[in-house]
Amino acid sequence: MSNFKQAPHKLLVIPGPIEVHDSVLLANATPGTSHVSPAFVPVFGDCIRMLRKVLYAEKTGQPFLIAGSGTMGWDAAGANLIEAGDNAIVVDHGYFGAAFADCLETYGAKVTKITAPVGGIVSDEDLVAALKSQKVKLITITHVDTSTGVLAPAAHYSKLIKEHSPDTLIALDAVCSVASEEIRFDDWGLDIVISATQKGLGVPPGLSVVMASARALETLQNRKTPVPSYYINWNRWLPIMRAYEEGSAKYFATPPVQLIYALQVALKAITEESPSLEERFALHKKVSNHVKDELAKLGCGFVPLSRDIAANGMSAVKYPEGVSAAILPKLAALDVVVAGGLHKDIASTYFRVGHMGVTVTDASRGDIQKVLDAVKTVVTETKSA
Numbered sequence: 387m388s389n390f391k392q393a394p395h396k397l398l399v400i401p402g403p404i405e406v407h408d409s410v411l412l413a414n415a416t417p418g419t420s421h422v423s424p425a426f427v428p429v430f431g432d433c434i435r436m437l438r439k440v441l442y443a444e445k446t447g448q449p450f451l452i453a454g455s456g457t458m459g460w461d462a463a464g465a466n467l468i469e470a471g472d473n474a475i476v477v478d479h480g481y482f483g484a485a486f487a488d489c490l491e492t493y494g495a496k497v498t499k500i501t502a503p504v505g506g507i508v509s510d511e512d513l514v515a516a517l518k519s520q521k522v523k524l525i526t527i528t529h530v531d532t533s534t535g536v537l538a539p540a541a542h543y544s545k546l547i548k549e550h551s552p553d554t555l556i557a558l559d560a561v562c563s564v565a566s567e568e569i570r571f572d573d574w575g576l577d578i579v580i581s582a583t584q585k586g587l588g589v590p591p592g593l594s595v596v597m598a599s600a601r602a603l604e605t606l607q608n609r610k611t612p613v614p615s616y617y618i619n620w621n622r623w624l625p626i627m628r629a630y631e632e633g634s635a636k637y638f639a640t641p642p643v644q645l646i647y648a649l650q651v652a653l654k655a656i657t658e659e660s661p662s663l664e665e666r667f668a669l670h671k672k673v674s675n676h677v678k679d680e681l682a683k684l685g686c687g688f689v690p691l692s693r694d695i696a697a698n699g700m701s702a703v704k705y706p707e708g709v710s711a712a713i714l715p716k717l718a719a720l721d722v723v724v725a726g727g728l729h730k731d732i733a734s735t736y737f738r739v740g741h742m743g744v745t746v747t748d749a750s751r752g753d754i755q756k757v758l759d760a761v762k763t764v765v766t767e768t769k770s771a
């Protein structure tokens with residue numbers, strides 16, 4: 387056991403990046419190591435295997451771990467799965483859904499956006515009607531739209547899509563849901579799950595985390611036109627991922643070695659330590675309900691229109707009467723860093739709090755109480771001023 391301790395700092399409870407455990411930060415400080423060294427190869431292989439566990443993707447999932455951020459996963463979907471003129475549907479629950487649509491259009495997709503009212507979700511009727519009106523190559527669902535805190539019923543939507551348009555590839559943007567919400571890649575029949583390291587996985591930013599199905603890889607093989615990207619072309623990365631998983635190194639572009647050491651430590655904690663994966667999801671739900679109940683007592687409302695479509699890893703919190711974004715610097719002065727509103731229609735009316743990763747799984751840190759106490763203090767002071 388090392389006695390490394392990170393520097394004292396303000397508590398980071400935005401909906402990602404999040405607080406990072408000392409052991410993960412220490413692994414990120416691994417000395418200079420060759421990306422093809424025998425020491426590093428099994429570390430990369432481990433990460434690939436453990437990602438399958440986190441996403442319940444043991445049957446057909448092919449992980450891609452590539453330097454980049456969550457956004458690069460959108461590019462991976464666009465470049466590898468879309469050919470110019472293909473129809474795509476975007477289930478739009480906020481800023482991130484709409485931005486994914488822009489990304490797919492960059493690759494020539496004809497995108498139909500189904501936009502939910504702010505804080506709501508797309509109805510089954512609208513989803514089915516859109517699927518039936520055209521031959522759809524790809525549909526995207528943002529599991530948690532970080533701008534609204536809305537949790538999409540991803541399993542339910544996937545079932546509907548399988549029923550009404552079985553050939554359509556299903557993309558789940560899980561940047562703000564991996565490791566805080568249950569995702570069953572195999573059972574739900576997902577084709578691409580897109581994430582990143584800096585949220586539920588509890589690792590510094592810098593790695594794009596993608597899972598692709600056998601069907602997605604077949605789609606890539608059957609393209610009529612070349613992949614319109616050099617760096618995120620899966621044909622270049624597939625041999626690399628397979629080599630590392632099989633215990634040898636292969637080069638296309640240098641992986642972020644230290645981040646992969648850090649990811650290994652985080653994934654081991656998630657897949658092998660207490661709480662178990664199932665318990666982790668239940669704990670996020672329990673803590674989320676507690677946070678939302680306590681904030682409601684202070685007069686706060688929430689952007690999601692009902693609790694059953696509210697994310698468990700974050701809350702999009704409406705300011706109580708008489709309170710505004712002016713409380714955010716006051717919270718920071720109490721060492722609690724939350725995020726402002728992001729959805730352009732309502733940005734000034736709400737703020738966002740993350741409750742993911744160690745903040746949730748390690749109660750001894752006292753993070754949740756610290757956040758609730760700070761919000762209570764500044765809201766009470768503001769109201770009585």
Ligand SMILES: Cc1ncc(COP(=O)(O)O)c(C=O)c1O
Nearest residue numbers: 455456457482530532561562582
């Ligand atoms: C749901 C969602 N998708 C995509 C992204 C983009 O990820 P990144 O900022 O890592 O590029 C974010 C970032 O917050 C997100 O919350």
